Amino acid sequence: MNQLHRSVAPTCLLLLGFLAHGLMSHPAAQGQDGFQPMFTDAELSGWVRTNTPEETWRFEDGVLYCTGKPIGEIRTAKMYQNFVMELEWRHLVPRGNAGIFVWADDITARGVPFHRGIEVQVLENAYGNTKSHTTHGDIFPIHGATMTPINGRGGSRAFPTENLSKPSPQWNHYRIECRDGEVSLAVNGTVVTRGKDCVPRKGYICLESEGGVVEYRNVRIKELPGGDVPADQVAIADRGYQSLYTGLNLDGWEASDASQWKVKDWVLGFEATGGTTGTLTTTRSFDDASFVIDVRLKETDSNVVIQPGGNLQIDLADPAYAIHLEKPSRWNRIEVVTKDGKRVLNLNGQPVAASGADGAVSGKLVLTASGPVDFANLYVAE
Template sequence: MRRSMSGRGRWLWAWLPLGVAWVGCRAVGPGASEAEPGFVSLFDGRSLEGWQVVDGPPDGYVVEDGLLVCTERGGKLYTTRQYGNFILRFEFRLPEGANNGVAIRAPLGDDPAYVGMEIQILEETAALKGKWGPLRPAQFHGSVYDVVPARQGALRPPGQWNTEEIHVEGRQIRVRVNDQTVLEADLNDVRDPEVIRRHPGIFRERGHIGFLGHGDRVEFRNIRLKGLPDGPAGRTEGFTALFNGRDLTGWRGWVDPRKWAKMSAEERVVARSEADREMQRNWRVENGVLVYRGKGYDNLCTRGEYGDFELVCEWKIGPHSDSGVYLRGVPQVQIWDPYTPPVEGGREVGSGGLYNNQRHASRPLTRADRPVGEWNRFRVVMVGDRVHVFLNDQLVVRDTVLENYWDRGRPVPARGPIELQAHTTPVWFRELWIREIPTR
């Protein structure tokens, strides 16, 4: 139900491996335990320093007797910092019928249970009595809300303090309540197309931690966190490399599919040979990076074909460059320069949009490009004909149909290659990884 940290009074200093400098925090508050190595307090017991109220009244969260209290006014309370991999520990107390949640890897806007993730906080006595009507398994306490269900029965009776630990590392999420493991989730195991469509947040790499009030009083204390190293772009957890960093193995040249469909078998052999020669002439590997140096429209295509997948790639461009990534051979997730004047022809909206769409959204939700010449990262999720696109960990396309540019009257193919678009200007690609999602 989407309605939601430390030690004794001494200073703790710890290095968090999250690209942030030294952090000092004072651990105070009732029930505070001895400091665990590597953990820092997120709540000083006196103020909301390090936190921000979003989408709620200023008095939705207050400090009372060293406790962080979500009042009946509720709303969302987020950390000012963002986190990727971490272990979060805290204590909480629920009156009967209380509902809250813990946001993880969440952006500040929209509903964190969908654009981020929510670990459910829900008093189970009232839930089992039917206060909220019939609940789905993944709506009970400790669940990744509406995604992965937790085991019930670990909560103490209403009014008693509970302990909780949320361990988030890559795609692995573990939740322990009162020293009992209630959830062991591998997000790569989420294969239901409807869940993937509704919850793009399960693919986010980092974001804010928060408490999500829903009009019920809930008390927190002893809130502390240990940062864990961020993982590589896509080198683990089910991904395979599309580019080996040395040569063009696994790739071939591009032939316009409209022309291909009209060719004889003999003509196709000739066209394929010419396309591969152009690929070798214009695409090259420089210092482990794929680079296009030609002056034409010579896309680079994977030899393999893919159905439903998660794709990670990093790219950079020069001034006025124009490129993109074709999904199942259909153009395209757009790449271009939104900064170098004159900015015109749609470039001002930024990269990541489904450029050739006509009936469905073609523009990105926000401009998330880094400055020209810097590396950017796409994370693209495609299930059926629907696409999520993250650019630099910002959701720029959400659950949008990719239209078939080659044949507007037909849906996109069920399978097809990944293609890197060449558009007369230099473009660089690296860290190309793909994970097939067996939804069918």
């Protein structure tokens, strides 16, 4: 008996060793095909909450859950050029809307809650199919990006050649391949949608919150070799901006009269009329900060004064600024870029000489509105 134990014990130990090695090497085995998981923890490491708060996204038991509110995005912390991305998704409510953006900028485009980039549609079947869209994996450029569609219908949107997506609450599998400005989508194992000549063709990957309650799992990526990309075909790189507005409430702000301010998802509205003025101030101060602020003056007598700390005061009624404004009801973007203690002001992409731009650049951000006004895309970078 003792002899039997002596002969069996080494064999058992050897088998246990193989099993232990197999268990420990399982993640590496997954990586042997070149794919790496894109979500690994509750903190969403490797991702940036562009304009959606923590409440919007939850990663638990291998599943990323999105509430759909507010409308906005998260993006990768890293830029990607050539890659294959695989994932499973499902909508939990019929007619749900969401999307995956590739080759996107660091923050959202002017007057919208979405990044410039190429969108791969994630739309629930009950939303319905029309001549302008389908629920089976359309691909299209958005907010300044460009793409030549394969199987288009006269515009820039690429349509799937087959209808293969499954309705809620079933899971769908996407395989997105991006290579040298070309993008293709396989839905549940079959390539159905393609585009080419994409600009940008290097940038961030985003997941979109757009009202639909959606889940993602097995989200993984494999990078592919790629050469140099011309600067004008690369998305805007990370400038360190963080959102100042949650889209859910006025956390982080103090209002002179909270009843005048309305949280309208990704839009923050000042709705007082008759020349009434209201003020919104950040609860914290900023040092040497840069800001992005989108403003929509809804009537001809609406106005906004922005005080980003220090002596700088941006009064949009001032002719120096007003000449660069869009017509009422259209969005404007104000950028205050601080570097080495000096500020540069851009209004709708045009540089504007501003008095008070030099000197102290610390303090709270103060927004003063009169007449109906909307704000969006409120960002700060320190």
